[in-house]
Amino acid sequence: MLRQEELAKNDANMEQVTGSNFDKGFAQWQGYQQAPWGRLRYRVAQANLQRHLPPPPGRILDLGGGNGLDSLPLVKMGYTAVLLDFSQEMITQGQKLAAQEQVNDQISFQVGDAAQFVADEQFDIILCHNLLQYVGDVTAVLQNIYQSLRPGGIFSLIITNPHTETLAYALRDYDLMAAQDNLTQTTKYVPTFDTHIQRYTDDELKTMLQQCGFTLLEQYGVRAICDFMADNERKFDPDFYEQLEALELAVSNQYPYKLLARFYQFICQK
Numbered sequence: 210m211l212r213q214e215e216l217a218k219n220d221a222n223m224e225q226v227t228g229s230n231f232d233k234g235f236a237q238w239q240g241y242q243q244a245p246w247g248r249l250r251y252r253v254a255q256a257n258l259q260r261h262l263p264p265p266p267g268r269i270l271d272l273g274g275g276n277g278l279d280s281l282p283l284v285k286m287g288y289t290a291v292l293l294d295f296s297q298e299m300i301t302q303g304q305k306l307a308a309q310e311q312v313n314d315q316i317s318f319q320v321g322d323a324a325q326f327v328a329d330e331q332f333d334i335i336l337c338h339n340l341l342q343y344v345g346d347v348t349a350v351l352q353n354i355y356q357s358l359r360p361g362g363i364f365s366l367i368i369t370n371p372h373t374e375t376l377a378y379a380l381r382d383y384d385l386m387a388a389q390d391n392l393t394q395t396t397k398y399v400p401t402f403d404t405h406i407q408r409y410t411d412d413e414l415k416t417m418l419q420q421c422g423f424t425l426l427e428q429y430g431v432r433a434i435c436d437f438m439a440d441n442e443r444k445f446d447p448d449f450y451e452q453l454e455a456l457e458l459a460v461s462n463q464y465p466y467k468l469l470a471r472f473y474q475f476i477c478q479k
Contacts, residue, residue, distance in 0.1 A: 231296035267333035273340035277303035430470025
């Protein structure tokens with residue numbers, strides 16, 4: 210269904226990240242997914258997206274979808290999906306999850322570089338969650354996504370918010386030097402995957418989306434509260450987590466909270 214095509218070389222300031230980076234970091238990544246802050250990331254993103262989805266059936270392309278925690282809930286709702294990721298370990302674990310959920314006939318997994326793909330069909334929904342910060346030529350990827358989306362289709366983009374890191378260093382960690390240093394950083398080291406990511410403001414991202422032809426339907430925030438709370442142990446308490454999740458869902462599309470969230474989520478349409 211998907212074939213690989215070289216779109217652009219990585220930026221000179223970004224090292225080449227490969228599937229092995231994510232293979233090696235999978236165990237730590239899985240721990241993150243199971244932690245309260247990881248569960249919040251997926252829960253809030255899903256709720257934001259569901260406000261804009263066409264009714265099933267529909268075709269989903271999940272680019273850099275890892276082990277499928279973004280697309281599998283949609284498949285269980287009646288959509289079909291193709292997930293592309295260049296980590297064999299992520300793909301293997303995603304296939305296991307799909308089998309456990311008894312939806313493996315509704316989702317196909319492919320190993321490949323999600324930043325260098327060409328689709329031979331158009332999709333109703335495309336997910337690009339936590340991918341763009343790892344690629345050199347963001348515009349090329351967005352243009353390719355636009356071409357792979359059917360007219361009227363929905364595109365969900367999730368990417369880290371650099372402003373939140375400054376506030377978290379200062380307010381949660383009391384590390385004022387790190388907070389000040391963060392103000393001028395255009396990249397950040399991610400130890401889980403042993404690589405650097407590029408950082409973009411929401412204005413930069415909205416400009417790129419507009420230039421590629423997308424219509425922005427809504428800008429959301431994912432985790433606007435959790436990342437400023439220093440007491441991580443309390444987040445594991447079921448009652449507290451339930452209240453935290455309710456609050457995160459309530460503020461995800463409210464100003465100014467969505468501008469302070471750990472992740473930007475842009476819901477666009479072609």
